[in-house]
Amino acid sequence: MQRARILRLIGLAGTAVLALAVPLAAATAGPADTLLPPAAPDASRTPGAPAAAGGPLTDLARPLLAGGRTTHCGPELTARPGITAQTCVLTEAGRTWARTFFRNATGEPLRAALTLLHPDGRSVQADCVVPADGTPGECETPDGPTVRGTRLPYGAVAEFSDPAGERLLLRSGGNWVPDGGSSGR
Structure with missing residues (x-):
């Protein structure tokens, strides 16, 4: 039981370090290949509607995107079997949702479950189809009203x-802390 607590603390500390290091590395490294599409406005997207998949892999995520949308992403991760993913919390016009960008080069279709965890304890989940063709894809949860005034x-x-x-x-x-929290933007 004690060992599990220590491992959880180490995991949380590692996550906090990554949360600080990734934006700093991105700011100093310049553009990099990533699963995120270019930071251009997505005028055709209404929050909660399916996102357009694919697009060139050109540019690292920016905290503030055109059109007033904010994107807060974790690091891009690759697993040995050939799956790469990056998961983000997005906000726009008082709405919040989750999106994951992925590339599956495993040779077989995969399953993904994307979950948005709200600060008030609620969650929203989307089941995602992950084709085996190796091209970039996206999946997102439905959107909901942004909970403000919390540090969670x-x-x-x-x-x-x-x-x-x-x-x-x-x-x-x-992850992302809404306005009124100690981090975010």
Whole structure:
């Protein structure tokens, strides 16, 4: 029991370090290949509607995107079997949702479950189809009203598994604290 607590603390400390290091590294490294599409306005997207998949892999996520949308992403992760993912919490016009960007080069279609965790304890989940063609794809949860005035974060977690959903291959996450919190933007 004590060992589990220590491992959880180490995991949380590692996540906090990554949350600080990734934006700093991105700011100093310049553009990099990433699963995120270019930081251009997505005029055709209404929050909660399916996102357009694909697009060139050109540019690292920016905290503030055109059109007033904010994007808070975790690190881009790659698992040995050939799956790469990056998961984000997005906000726009008082609405919040989660999106995961992925590329599956495993040779077989996979399953993914994307969950948006609200600061008030609620959650929203979307089941995602992850084709095996190796091209970039996206999946997102439905949107909901943004909870403000809390220091608790929104969280987003995408879990990629084998086609039967029996073996976890990759877990990717991101988070964001709404206005009134100590971090975010």
